[in-house]
Amino acid sequence: MTQDSRPKPNFPVWPQYGDEERVGLIRALEQGQWWRMGGSEVDTFEEEFGAYHGTPHALAVTNGTHALELALQVLGVGPGTEVIVPAFTFISSSQAAQRLGAVAVPVDIDPGTFNIDPTAAANAITPRTAAIMPVHMAGQICDMDALGKISADSGVPLIQDAAHGHGAEWDGKKVGELGAVAAFSFQNGKLMTAGEGGLVTFEDAEQRETAFLRHSCGRPSTDRLYYHKTSGSNFRMNEFSASVLRAQLGRLAGQIDTRERNWPVLSRLLSEIDGVQPQVIDERVTRNPHYMAMFRVPGLSAERRNRLVDALIERGLPAFAAFRAIYRSDGFWEYAAPEESLESIAARCPNTEAVYADTIWLHHRTLLAEEEQMHVIADIVAETLATL
DSSP: OOTTTSOOOOOOOSSOOOHHHHHHHHHHHHTSOOBTTTOSHHHHHHHHHHHHTTOSOEEEESOHHHHHHHHHHHTTOOTTOEEEEESBSOTHHHHHHHHTTOEEEEEOBOTTTOSBOHHHHHHTOOTTEEEEOOBOGGGOOOOHHHHHHHHHHHOOOBEEEOTTOTTOEETTEEGGGSSSEEEEEOOTTSSSOSSSOEEEEOSSHHHHHHHHHHHBTTOOTTOSSOOOOSOOOBOBOBHHHHHHHHHHHHHHHHHHHHHHHHHHHHHHHHHTSTTOEEOOOOTTEEEOOOSEEEEEOTTOOHHHHHHHHHHHHHTTOOEEEOOOBGGGSGGGGSSSOOSSOHHHHHHTOHHHHHHHHHEEEEEGGGGGSOTHHHHHHHHHHHHHHHHO
């Protein structure tokens, strides 16, 4: 087959939008109040998103990183404390804790699911541990049975980094029903988006009220005398973003259905390629939104993996190198860093060392395509891998 005659991939664009978003933006515009204290879009979005995820206690914020930072602060994280985080994640997971003055403690992951290893998390608990942060990698919920037991036995609360987990379920339970605070992101590439944005779900109304104060400079919603009850910052979401996110939420279930149909097809095809290992899905995950289509090529060096990513992009796949191990970025060491060395962290995170070097992910819009495109993807991966 010549270069020109090879099948070309055909994927939907992202973000997806339509009349629902246009109507929402006009509705927000014409209500005459464009911030949450005077409008109704943010309040309504919080109610709708919370209901979809199994909790009445939701608070929308400016972005996913702020969502994590705010949630950690509500749980008592600050200087002198530690937060256990997976070593394989986007760096906001650790930086949110470090911005509060807490030490982020990286622990290893499961090499199949790419989620935090509960045993490694349990072994990292010290008297200073204030929270454990499981990250639901690519939308697959972590082992919340094991983590919940660790939390109950130790008294250390969990905070779910659900930036990839919109609509996810564990053993039939939604994210807001899993007994732990959860933080979501609505950044441009996420499963629903307004360009930027975030949200936190809480276990009870008291936590949510504390978070509301801190996300609004410590000021109650009814205050007229500039009496600030706590310290805080301005993490308030605007009305336009909320109006778009309400429309995006309406699309979410159907998009997840499509990705859930396509992932088993793509996963099977990728697994038939010599040397390729798709992300393993825990059978207790009863709904997986598939934020990424992830696969490993064990034995590849990071340099060869990066060349493979470049080659896949040239063939038309929206491919990306996996997240760098957080301790292998200079930003991790700039503020509130662990006392141990990079080398010692790497030595106790062998799975992270392997996964971050040999893993590739494809944007979730690939899984919104027709089923025939799953075959095109697998053919491109096989052909490109054979040329390295």
